[in-house]
Amino acid sequence: MTETTFQHSTASPPRQAAPSGALSNLVATYGLLFVFALVMLVFGVLRPSSFFSAININTILVSQSVTAMLALAEMVPLATKQFDLSIGYHLGMAQVLAVGLQVNQGLGWPEAAALILLLSVIVGLSNGLLVSVFRIDSFIATMGTGTLLFGVTNFYSNGEQISGLNLSVSFTNLTQIVHGIPLPAVYVAIISLVLWIVTEYLPIGRNLYVIGANVRAAELTGINVRRHIIGAFIVSGLLSGFAGIVLGSILQTGTPSVGPEYLLPAFAATLLGATSIKLGRVNVIGTLLSVLLLAFSFSGVQQLGAPFYIQYFFNGGILIVAVGLSVYATRRRQRAATTTRSQKT
Amino acid sequence: MATDAQPAIAIRGVTKRFLSTLALDSVDLTIGRGEIHALVGENGAGKSTLIKILAGIYPPDAGEIVLDGRSLNPHLEPVPIAFVHQDLGLVDELSIGENVALVAGFPRRGGLISWKDVWEQTKRIYAGMAIDPPDPRAPVGSLSAAGKAILGVVRALSRDARIVVLDEPTASLPGPDALHLFEVLRRLRASGTSILYVSHRLNELFGLVDRVTVLRDGRNVSSGSIDGLTTETIVRDMLGRDLQVHHVTAATGREATPLLTVENLCAGNQGPLSFTVGKHEIVGLVGLRGAGHEIVGRAIFGANSHSAGTIRLAADVIPADLPISARIGKGIALLAGNRLVESTLGGMSVRENLFPNVHAVSGALLRPIDTGAELRAVRDELERFDVRPRSAAALIDWLSGGNQQKIFVGRWLATGAKLFIMEEPTAGVDIGAKGIIHRTLRKIADDGAAVLVISSDFEEVATLCDRALVMGRGKITSELTGSTLTLEGLLTRSSMAGGQSERVH
Numbered sequence: 041m042t043e044t045t046f047q048h049s050t051a052s053p054p055r056q057a058a059p060s061g062a063l064s065n066l067v068a069t070y071g072l073l074f075v076f077a078l079v080m081l082v083f084g085v086l087r088p089s090s091f092f093s094a095i096n097i098n099t100i101l102v103s104q105s106v107t108a109m110l111a112l113a114e115m116v117p118l119a120t121k122q123f124d125l126s127i128g129y130h131l132g133m134a135q136v137l138a139v140g141l142q143v144n145q146g147l148g149w150p151e152a153a154a155l156i157l158l159l160s161v162i163v164g165l166s167n168g169l170l171v172s173v174f175r176i177d178s179f180i181a182t183m184g185t186g187t188l189l190f191g192v193t194n195f196y197s198n199g200e201q202i203s204g205l206n207l208s209v210s211f212t213n214l215t216q217i218v219h220g221i222p223l224p225a226v227y228v229a230i231i232s233l234v235l236w237i238v239t240e241y242l243p244i245g246r247n248l249y250v251i252g253a254n255v256r257a258a259e260l261t262g263i264n265v266r267r268h269i270i271g272a273f274i275v276s277g278l279l280s281g282f283a284g285i286v287l288g289s290i291l292q293t294g295t296p297s298v299g300p301e302y303l304l305p306a307f308a309a310t311l312l313g314a315t316s317i318k319l320g321r322v323n324v325i326g327t328l329l330s331v332l333l334l335a336f337s338f339s340g341v342q343q344l345g346a347p348f349y350i351q352y353f354f355n356g357g358i359l360i361v362a363v364g365l366s367v368y369a370t371r372r373r374q375r376a377a378t379t380t381r382s383q384k385t
Numbered sequence: 386m387a388t389d390a391q392p393a394i395a396i397r398g399v400t401k402r403f404l405s406t407l408a409l410d411s412v413d414l415t416i417g418r419g420e421i422h423a424l425v426g427e428n429g430a431g432k433s434t435l436i437k438i439l440a441g442i443y444p445p446d447a448g449e450i451v452l453d454g455r456s457l458n459p460h461l462e463p464v465p466i467a468f469v470h471q472d473l474g475l476v477d478e479l480s481i482g483e484n485v486a487l488v489a490g491f492p493r494r495g496g497l498i499s500w501k502d503v504w505e506q507t508k509r510i511y512a513g514m515a516i517d518p519p520d521p522r523a524p525v526g527s528l529s530a531a532g533k534a535i536l537g538v539v540r541a542l543s544r545d546a547r548i549v550v551l552d553e554p555t556a557s558l559p560g561p562d563a564l565h566l567f568e569v570l571r572r573l574r575a576s577g578t579s580i581l582y583v584s585h586r587l588n589e590l591f592g593l594v595d596r597v598t599v600l601r602d603g604r605n606v607s608s609g610s611i612d613g614l615t616t617e618t619i620v621r622d623m624l625g626r627d628l629q630v631h632h633v634t635a636a637t638g639r640e641a642t643p644l645l646t647v648e649n650l651c652a653g654n655q656g657p658l659s660f661t662v663g664k665h666e667i668v669g670l671v672g673l674r675g676a677g678h679e680i681v682g683r684a685i686f687g688a689n690s691h692s693a694g695t696i697r698l699a700a701d702v703i704p705a706d707l708p709i710s711a712r713i714g715k716g717i718a719l720l721a722g723n724r725l726v727e728s729t730l731g732g733m734s735v736r737e738n739l740f741p742n743v744h745a746v747s748g749a750l751l752r753p754i755d756t757g758a759e760l761r762a763v764r765d766e767l768e769r770f771d772v773r774p775r776s777a778a779a780l781i782d783w784l785s786g787g788n789q790q791k792i793f794v795g796r797w798l799a800t801g802a803k804l805f806i807m808e809e810p811t812a813g814v815d816i817g818a819k820g821i822i823h824r825t826l827r828k829i830a831d832d833g834a835a836v837l838v839i840s841s842d843f844e845e846v847a848t849l850c851d852r853a854l855v856m857g858r859g860k861i862t863s864e865l866t867g868s869t870l871t872l873e874g875l876l877t878r879s880s881m882a883g884g885q886s887e888r889v890h
Contacts, residue, residue, distance in 0.1 A: 237753075243743035244750040250741045253730040260688060260721055260728070261742040261796070262710035320732040 072316035072326060076333045083340030090343055098222055102215065104335040105224030106131070106287045110306035111313075111331050112228075112235055113279035115322045117272040118310055119239065119248040121255075122171055122178040124273060125303065126186030127280040130163060132299020133193040134284020139204045139294035140196060142211065149211040156281050163189065164277025168270030193296045202294035215289040224286055228328075231279065236324040248272060249321055304355045309334055312362035334358060391454055393418045393548055393579035394466070399448035401434055401603075408434040410603040411448065416548070416596075421570060421580040423590045423611070426600035427623055428842075432583055435600070436550055439581075440468055452548075467541035467549040471556050473533055475525050481536060482507040482521030489543035510543045515572050531562030535569050542578065549573070550581045555589060556673065567593050585673045587616045587880035599623055620876045644835035645685070645804050650694030652684035653677055655859040657694060662804070667826060667836040669846035672856035673879055679722055682806040682839045686719035687712045698804060713745050718797035722808030722839070728793045729781055736763045736777040738792050739799065746800055766795040770821055787818030794822055798829065805829065808839045823849050843875040855879050 083091045090096060110127050117124045134156050141152035163185065170181040215224050239245035251258040251265055258265050288294065312334070313326030338354055392415045401409040409431045416422045426432050437443050439450070441459035449456045450464075457464060475484050485507045486492075492502035504521040511518030516539065519532060528536060534554050542549055551570075555563040570580060570593065582594055590597060590611060598608040599622040606622045643661035650658045654677060662668045672678040684691035687709045696703045698715055721727035730738050740759060744750050763777040770791035772784070781789055790811070797805060807826065811819040826849065830836050840846050846853050853865045855878045863878045865871075 241753045241756070242751055243747065243754060246737060246741070246743060246754070247750075249733065250730055250737070253733050254727075256727050257721075257730055257741070259709065260686075260719060262708075262713040262745045263742050264708070264710060 069317060072312070072329050072333065076329060076336075079333060079337050079340065083336070083343070087340065087343045091340060094220070096339065098217060098220075100332075100335045100339055101225045102217075102222045102290060104331055105222070105228045106283050106290070107302060107305050107309065107335070108228045108328060108331045109231060109279055109283035109286070110302050111309040111327045112231055112324065113276045113283065114306050114310045115313070115324070115327050116235070116248070116275045116279075117178070117269070118322045119245075119252050120269055120272050121252040122269060122272065124167060124182045124276045125179065126163065126167060126182040126189060127276060127306065128300040128303030129186035129189040129193070130160065130277060130280035130299075131284045131287060131302055132296065133189045133196075134160065134281040135287040135291065135298060136193050136197050136202065136284075136294035136296055138285045138288030139207065139292070140202045142207060143202055143204060143294070149208060149214075153285050156285055157278060160277040160281030161274055162277075163281075164274035165270065167277065168273035171273065172266040172269040190300070193299070197294060197296045199296055201296070204288075204292040204294065207292055211289055212292055215286060224290070227282075227286065231282075232324050232328055239324060244268070244271075252321065304359060305331075305334060308355055308359040308362055312358060312365075315362060315365045330362075391418075392416060392451075393420070393453070395451040396435070396439075397449050397451065399435070399438060399445045399450070401431075401438060401443060401446050408603050409438070409445075412600070412603070412605050414598050414605065414608065416579045416581060418547075418579055419574050419577045420596065421574055421582055421594040423594040423597045424581055424583045424600065425585070425587065425590075425597060425619060425623060430600040430623070431603040432600055433552075434603075436468070436552060436581075436583065439464070439466055439550060465544075465546045465548065467538075467544065467546035469534075469537045469541045469549060469551050469554060471553045473537035475533055475537060477526040478524065480522050480524055481519055481528070484525050484536060485510060485521070485540050485543060488540045511539055514539060514542065514569075515576065516569055529562060529565075530558050531565040534558060534562070534566050538566075538569065538573070542573070547577065548579045548581070550583070552583045553585065554582075555584065555586060556676065563589065585880065587619050590619075601625055616877055616880050620873060620880065623876070624873060644699055645837065646695075646697040647681075647685065648695045648697075650681065650684060650691055650696065652689055652691035653680040655680055655856075656691075658861055659694075660854055660861060662835040662837050664833050664835055665830050666852065667830050667838060667850045669838045669840055669850035669853035670856060671840055671843065671846050671853055671875060671879060673841060676841075676856060677859070678856040679808050679839050682719060682808060682837060685804075685837075686717055686806055688719060688721075710745060713742075713800055713802070716801070716803035718800060718802035718805045720793060720797055720805070720807045720810055722812065724786070724790060724793065724813070728796075729789060731782055733781060734777065735767070735772070735779050735781055735784070735792060736760070738781045738789075739763055739766055739796055741796065762799065766792075766799070770795060770825070771817075785815070785818075787814040790814050791818055791821060794825060798825070803834055805834055805836045806839065807836060809842065810838060810840070811845055812842065819845075843872050843879070846870075847872045847875055857881075 110131060113127050114124055137156050137159075138149075138152055141147045141155060142149055145152075147155070167178075167182055167185055170176045170185070171178045174181075215222070217223070239248070247258070247263050247268055250261070250263060251268055255265055284299075287298070291298070309330040310322050310327050312330040313328075314320060314322045315326070316329065317323050317326040334354070338351060341350060341354070394416050396412060396414040398411045398413060399409055400407070400411050412431070412435060414422070414424070414435070424432055424435070434443065438445050439459055441461075441464065444458065444460035450459060451457075452464060459466075476487070479487075482503045486503050489506060489510065491498045492506055493499060494502070507521035508518045516535065519528065519536075525533065525536065538549060538551070538554075554566060558566065567589070570582075574580065582590075584590065594611055596609060597611050597614060597619065599606045599619060601623060606625075642663060644664045645662040647661070648659050650656050658681060660668070670678055670681060680689050683689035685696055685703075687707055691705060698717065701715065703712065703715070703717075730741060736759065740746070740762075743754055760777055764775075766772070767775050767777070772788050772791050774783070781792065784792070794807075794810065805826070810826065811822055814822065823845075826836050826838075838846060838850055847870060850870065851866070853870050853875060854861045855863045855865065855875065857879065862881075865874050865878065
């Protein structure tokens, strides 16, 4: 009769949303896996000799390990629904410093790495403080810090490439292939395992998702929202810094222009990952799957003779499609929920 | 005052049915020119449906609406009726003049907005209603509560409407502000405007309105001059004479020792307040919707700050700056009233919604969640509350409002709290879920917890609580227990609580 009546649901109508919801869930949960298999199949058939070659796979694994680390870095703050747009510039800075501190300052790589990771913690902490204490929208705050980092990179390198001809072997060996397995892929596996345990099995991981689902509800259940968000940005910073060190070891030169272009693929992969495995929320397995899916699709398209600039269409398109899919999934779920809830006697 | 031969608006035999529910059953209501007409009734009596029909949101199933002698259908054509809802719909960041222009239109010169005319327009509209205009350039946020309400009315009337519908305009107004608004309404009446005034605060009707229409279960039970009526007679009409109150009395042998002691608490515009809640006791803190009394519970939980007073849990003083997590650790729980905004973790499972903050229970952020034990606990809760579907993995969004609310009550039971502050624990919840939640609250009280129910659902308070503290304008105006704790008693006391505070024990 009054507006309250519309929220009422009657005594106990059998819920019809659940079964159909569960079915569409199942399809959606493994959708990404299907697409991945499809991509492998199509390109495997079209380019059987080159697509599955060890070289191609290893090249993809090495180059994509940096993207994967960055995607995981993005995933942590994104679990709380906060963006970190500084990760690409952060990666670039760490990469330049990793080479530069050894070449210019004569540090050993462990000292250089320690310094970089310390800097990463400071960057993450500042991002976290800007967002949670000063309440600056994360989109703006991290875009700002990211650009500042780009400034630092160019200040340090004077905008010039730092040649890494005399880098120590122990540094370049950090990313070599051991027994046919590229080490960067191993780092990704370890980081993923840790993050997977944290997000799936530790209270702190659940808290991150709870904050992402409803900040107010999180506060009212006693979660220290501020501390969690700051922590998420610090982890994001640490992973970006680490990815930069790895990238320095792969490239063996410090190039100030490298870094920003990694943001979009990483971002796209994280968001695309949220449309699978754990529906509607960013997750480790979905993220990894998306990185691989994007990389192999792109590699396949390249082998079919697509020009280099196709990657921009690819990354831009995927970002829009990924966000579109997750918005669509959320809306469908909400609609299913409201239609069942508004059933009346 | 309504002596004109032709009424400003006549509603005749309006009927509206929603599926099997008859929301309005041949309702008649006539408002004369220059008349303030009160529309009262319990929640669900049909007031909102009637307003929505006037606003053209629903078409009536039967009956007619006659304006100035012409029958028309608000669902199909625009009608010169202005509507002012409780939330006013003002944009706080914009200026008063811009807020007026949002409804009245932005005056233009050569296609561009003429700001000079925007400010002039506001002054002219206020002056036309014999009201002193505020500075039109000032932001709306600078107005008092009354100033905002008046702006809402003025703005709504700016489009040449001669009839205005006010939906609980004073719900969140402090006393003096309400008087200020009434003065403006009287002036509007004097200039010939007709006002339909919807309110739960019955005592404020006297001296303001000319006639009263009472709705009950979709029918108008009475309609006539306010002369000779009293709050009691109106309440009797609202409830029906054959009212039976089933008051479930509490288990006997209650401890007298208070678990919660509140002394001279001031929070927001409420207070100072002093009261206690004992172990084994369910106490209702009741007020009319929008009165702001929920801030009392929030101050105890730490979700809102309080400006003065002390809060004690048993012998323990709770410092004002103690964070929520520490209060949860001490055994305080708050079920927030706005379920969707403050409790629901959309897109997350029932299991995660039951245990959103494992940390609060187990005390360790980095100790892995015991999946097996948690799933068993979820199953037990689903069983205990008869939640449909019985699935820990189902998303909370799939559940009905009632089932969601069971989950959120369960969320706090799992923390092992000693003091449960429950805001509107069964709002928007079906009868079945309501019974389960009420029985659960009684059970935890019997087991030694203290329960403070913050509610504007008088029926719930009358049946569930051992004791009720009735709030009015930020103060406790009366306390009802035992045989005085009835629906009728609560309605009467809280309807009177708006004016001078009176102590009735």
